[in-house]
Amino acid sequence: xxxxxxxxxxxxxxxxxxxxxxxxxxxxxxxxxxxxxxxxxxxxxxxxxxxxxxxxxxxxxxxxxxxxxxxxxxxxxxxxxxxxxxxxxxxxxxxxxxxxxxxxxxxxxxxxxxxxxxxxxxxxxxxxxxxxxxxxxxxxxxxxxxxxxxx
Amino acid sequence: xxxxxxxxxxxxxxxxxxxxxxxxxxxxxxxxxxxxxxxxxxxxxxxxxxxxxxxxxxxxxxxxxxxxxxxxxxxxxxxxxxxxxxxxxxxxxxxxxxxxxxxxxxxxxxxxxxxxxxxxxxxxxxxxxxxxxxxxxxxxxxxxxxxxxxxxxxxxxxxxxxxxxxxxxxxxxxxxxxxxxxxxxxxxxxxxxxxxxxxxxxxxxxxxxxxxxxxxxxxxxxxxxxxxxxxxxxxxxxxxxxxxxxxxxxxxxxxxxxxxxxxxxxxxxxxxxxxxxxxxxxxxxxxxxxxxxxxxxxxxxxxxxxxxxxxxxxxxxxxxxxxxxxxxxxxxxxxxxxxxxxxxxxxxxxxxxxxxxxxxxxxxxxxxxxxxxxxxxxxxxxxxxxxxxxxxxxxxxxxxxx
Ligand SMILES: Cc1ncc(COP(=O)(O)O)c(C=O)c1O
Numbered sequence: 424x425x426x427x428x429x430x431x432x433x434x435x436x437x438x439x440x441x442x443x444x445x446x447x448x449x450x451x452x453x454x455x456x457x458x459x460x461x462x463x464x465x466x467x468x469x470x471x472x473x474x475x476x477x478x479x480x481x482x483x484x485x486x487x488x489x490x491x492x493x494x495x496x497x498x499x500x501x502x503x504x505x506x507x508x509x510x511x512x513x514x515x516x517x518x519x520x521x522x523x524x525x526x527x528x529x530x531x532x533x534x535x536x537x538x539x540x541x542x543x544x545x546x547x548x549x550x551x552x553x554x555x556x557x558x559x560x561x562x563x564x565x566x567x568x569x570x571x572x573x574x
Numbered sequence: 575x576x577x578x579x580x581x582x583x584x585x586x587x588x589x590x591x592x593x594x595x596x597x598x599x600x601x602x603x604x605x606x607x608x609x610x611x612x613x614x615x616x617x618x619x620x621x622x623x624x625x626x627x628x629x630x631x632x633x634x635x636x637x638x639x640x641x642x643x644x645x646x647x648x649x650x651x652x653x654x655x656x657x658x659x660x661x662x663x664x665x666x667x668x669x670x671x672x673x674x675x676x677x678x679x680x681x682x683x684x685x686x687x688x689x690x691x692x693x694x695x696x697x698x699x700x701x702x703x704x705x706x707x708x709x710x711x712x713x714x715x716x717x718x719x720x721x722x723x724x725x726x727x728x729x730x731x732x733x734x735x736x737x738x739x740x741x742x743x744x745x746x747x748x749x750x751x752x753x754x755x756x757x758x759x760x761x762x763x764x765x766x767x768x769x770x771x772x773x774x775x776x777x778x779x780x781x782x783x784x785x786x787x788x789x790x791x792x793x794x795x796x797x798x799x800x801x802x803x804x805x806x807x808x809x810x811x812x813x814x815x816x817x818x819x820x821x822x823x824x825x826x827x828x829x830x831x832x833x834x835x836x837x838x839x840x841x842x843x844x845x846x847x848x849x850x851x852x853x854x855x856x857x858x859x860x861x862x863x864x865x866x867x868x869x870x871x872x873x874x875x876x877x878x879x880x881x882x883x884x885x886x887x888x889x890x891x892x893x894x895x896x897x898x899x900x901x902x903x904x905x906x907x908x909x910x911x912x913x914x915x916x917x918x919x920x921x922x923x924x925x926x927x928x929x930x931x932x933x934x935x936x937x938x939x940x941x942x943x944x945x946x947x948x949x950x951x952x953x954x955x956x957x958x959x960x961x962x963x964x965x966x967x968x969x970x971x972x973x974x975x976x
Contacts, residue, residue, distance in 0.1 A: 424974055428923050432916075432974070463915060464932040464939075464946050486945050488913035548919060 430541035431548070432489065439493035439538075444500045446492075449482035458485075458495075458558040460550055465491055467555055469499075471562070475570075477506040478563075483555070490542065490551040497535050498555050507566055514560035521552055576866070576874040582955045584862075586610065595926040595960045600745050600773060600904050600933075600951035602795045605859070612858035613800055616851040624850055625824055639850055642857040643840075646805055649860045650790060651781035654810060659840030660848055663804030664772040665695040667791035668739070670806055670843060671768055672699035674817040675789075676737050682708035686737045687730045687765070689714040689722050689751075690941050691744040694934040696770045700739055709736070716941060720747035720896025724755060731763040738765050742780075743773035746935045746949065747896035747942075748879060748904030750774075757787050766812070772796055773902065776863070777872040777954070782807055794852065799859035803852035806843070813839040820845040871954050875903035878952040878961065885965045890972055895947050903952035906933075909968060912975050914948045920971045926964050 424432075449470035456469040467485030471478060481499045498517075502510050516532035519525060523543055531537050542552045582588050584606040587596070596604060622632040624639045640655075647655045661667045676686070686700045690713050704711040712730050714722050731738065738760045742753050753769055760767045766788035771780060775792040782790055790807040794800055808816055818825060818836050822845040827835045836842045882905055886892050895906040909917050914930030921928055929949045932939050939945060950964070 424920070424970065425923055428920060431919070437975075462931070464936065465915075466945075488915035490916070545919065547922075548915070551915065 427541070427544060431545055433538050433541075435535075435538035436489060436493040439496040440489035443483070443492050443496035445480065445482040445503070446484060446496070447482045448484045449480075452482070453479075454562065456558050456562045458555045460487075460554055462550075465551070465554070467491070467495055469495075469555065469559060469562075471559075473507075473566070477504065478502060478510050479504065481559075488548075488551050490539075490548055491554060494539060494552045495555040497538070498559060501533060501535060502559065507563055507570070511560065511563045511567060514556050514563060517556050518553055518560070521549065576870055576954055578874075578955055578957045581866075584608070585955055588955065591925070593925045595924075595956075595963060597926060597928045597950040597952060597956065597960070597964070599953040599956075600796075600949065601929055602801070603776060603798050603953055604955065605798055605800070605855075606862050608862055609798055609800065609855045609859045613851045613855040616854040620854075621851075623847060635850060638857075639848070639853050642853040645857045645860050649864070650775075650805075650807060651783045652807055653783060656813060656838075656840060657782075657807050657810060659806040659808065659816075659843045660853060661791075661804045661806050661843070662802060662849070663793040663795070664693075664770060664791050665793075665804075667789075667804055667806035668696055668768070668770065669699045670816075670819045671737075671739075671789050671791070671808075672703045674819045674843070675808075675812060675815055676700075677703050677707070678817065679815075680704070680707040680709050680736055683710075684734045684736050685710040685712050685732070686739070687712045687714065687735055688739050689741065690716045691720070691722070691747060691749060691935065691938050692739070692741055693745055693770065693772065694936070695772075696739055696741060696768075697937070700737070713937075714740075716747075716749075716896075716938065718942075720744065720749050720898045720942070722749075722751060724752055727756060727759050728763065731760060731765050733764075735763065735765045737768065739768040739770070741770040741773070742778070743902045743904070744896075744898075744935075744938075745773050745904065745951075746906050746933045746938055746947070747898060748902045748906075748951075749896065749898035750778075750900040750902050752900075753787070754785060757785060761786065773904070777868050777875060777903075779868050782809070788812060794856040794859065797856075797859055798862055800849075800852040800855035803849040803856055806840075808839060816840075816843065818842045818845065822846045866954070872902070874954060875952050875956075876901065878956055878958065879903045879905050879950075881958055882950060882952075882961050882964075885961060886968075889965060889968050892968065892972075895942055895944055904949065905951075906947040906949050908944065908947060909972060910975065912971065914946045917948055917968070917971055920974075921964065921967055924963070924967045926960075926967065928964075 452470040465487035624636040768789035776797040793804040816839040918930035
């Protein structure tokens with residue numbers, strides 16, 4: 424295997440994809456967030472408990488490649504039990520880190536992001552790594568907007 | 575004899591990418607230099623809009639475009655050149671038949687029959703017109719091997735069936751459907767048949783006269799021709815029934831502010847400026863195909879698929895999805911439980927281009943009990959050595975994943 428592939432399929436990613444965190448259809452739950460890629464047929468559900476203060480445990484289940492599974496597994500690990508604004512910040516930071524928004528040598532907000540640093544070299548796999556994060560970000564955003572209106 | 579290395583030398587992509595192993599021919603084929611030259615020669619030497627100018631450049635472009643129609647007619651053995659309309663491709667051709675032919679005659683309670691192995695392009699246009707007209711869409715199932723129960727097809731047809739639309743070759747499983755028998759059965763029931771020849775047109779000689787289908791559709795880009803142009807063949811019996819699809823210039827006989835009258839098929843379907851250079855390219859691609867023995871060519875390519883399946887058996891628990899008896903140069907498979915995208919990324923790093931996903935046949939894969947597959951599809955420039963290379967890489971991937 425060449426170095427590019429070794430960088431993409433790092434041990435951390437392989438581990439998360441083979442033993443994903445909270446990989447379970449956790450019903451009942453407060454919210455289900457769907458992450459669906461019609462182009463490739465990948466399909467995940469996030470099962471999220473949450474109250475007005477914070478997000479509770481996040482579980483996920485579905486079908487997709489190693490990169491998407493690992494990325495969703497890291498999401499479930501990092502976003503579970505965060506308060507809403509922190510969750511939003513994490514989602515933003517993860518997406519910005521993968522997309523090199525602040526340059527290629529940007530420091531990750533969380534060391535767990537680093538496992539995905541090579542995805543940028545594989546443009547066709549970007550969606551795999553970001554789909555779940557984008558959908559959960561939208562979900563968090565909607566909640567925060569409602570909060571803002573309420574206040 | 576097919577000499578893949580000689581054929582390879584006709585396709586400049588392989589000079590630019592000497593290591594490229596191109597196994598994605600079902601998505602689009604590569605183009606020989608002759609096709610590329612025909613397009614570029616049109617632009618540099620003969621460029622003008624057609625059907626409009628009185629100057630020689632335009633009349634010459636018109637003549638070239640119309641001789642492309644003639645060439646397509648001969649290529650598929652149609653009786654008359656009037657049967658041939660140029661469209662954007664298979665997808666548009668099917669939409670035209672669904673809307674310009676079937677739509678106006680489809681009544682509530684009528685039905686349309688397709689098979690479970692159709693590409694989304696030969697499913698959604700029928701599904702939508704059926705929804706609009708409160709008609710029923712009936713789907714002939716596939717069995718585990720990826721074949722249609724040919725003996726049951728008659729059971730799906732009745733006096734309310736207004737169309738049978740079926741693919742010649744499955745773009746996902748490679749199944750070659752017995753279209754002659756299918757047309758026969760349909761015609762016994764007075765049902766018109768549309769054959770989706772997107773995957774067969776390149777290497778399978780088709781004669782619409784003996785096949786006796788009512789409609790035949792295909793795309794230039796899957797037969798060594800340019801993107802952006804395709805063909806709709808309509809049997810002479812139905813030419814008068816083809817209503818305009820797009821309205822605009824070039825398809826009218828008279829226009830005033832409150833009404834218009836239209837040219838006859840096929841010109842009533844070619845509104846606006848056509849893909850003229852692409853028709854010149856398609857014409858040249860047909861010349862290329864006429865210069866090879868297509869029976870030998872399809873044998874060669876089927877042989878590659880067969881060889882690939884044999885070698886795949888060496889790769890531990892790899893499985894082929896579908897095992898039709900009559901199979902073209904298309905193989906869907908899975909490597910253990912490794913997701914197809916991951917496998918395709920590894921292969922891509924070794925310059926092996928194959929496709930991973932649902933191949934625009936989501937309902938078919940659901941029936942086969944899988945979500946996505948890897949698909950290798952072969953053409954006449956592919957070799958057994960390339961397959962050996964892919965097998966070696968698949969073994970490496972398996973080891974890495976273990
Ligand atoms: C069997 C079949 N039908 C229809 C199509 C659609 O062709 P196009 O995208 O050229 O319109 C394809 C293309 O993949 C196909 O394989």
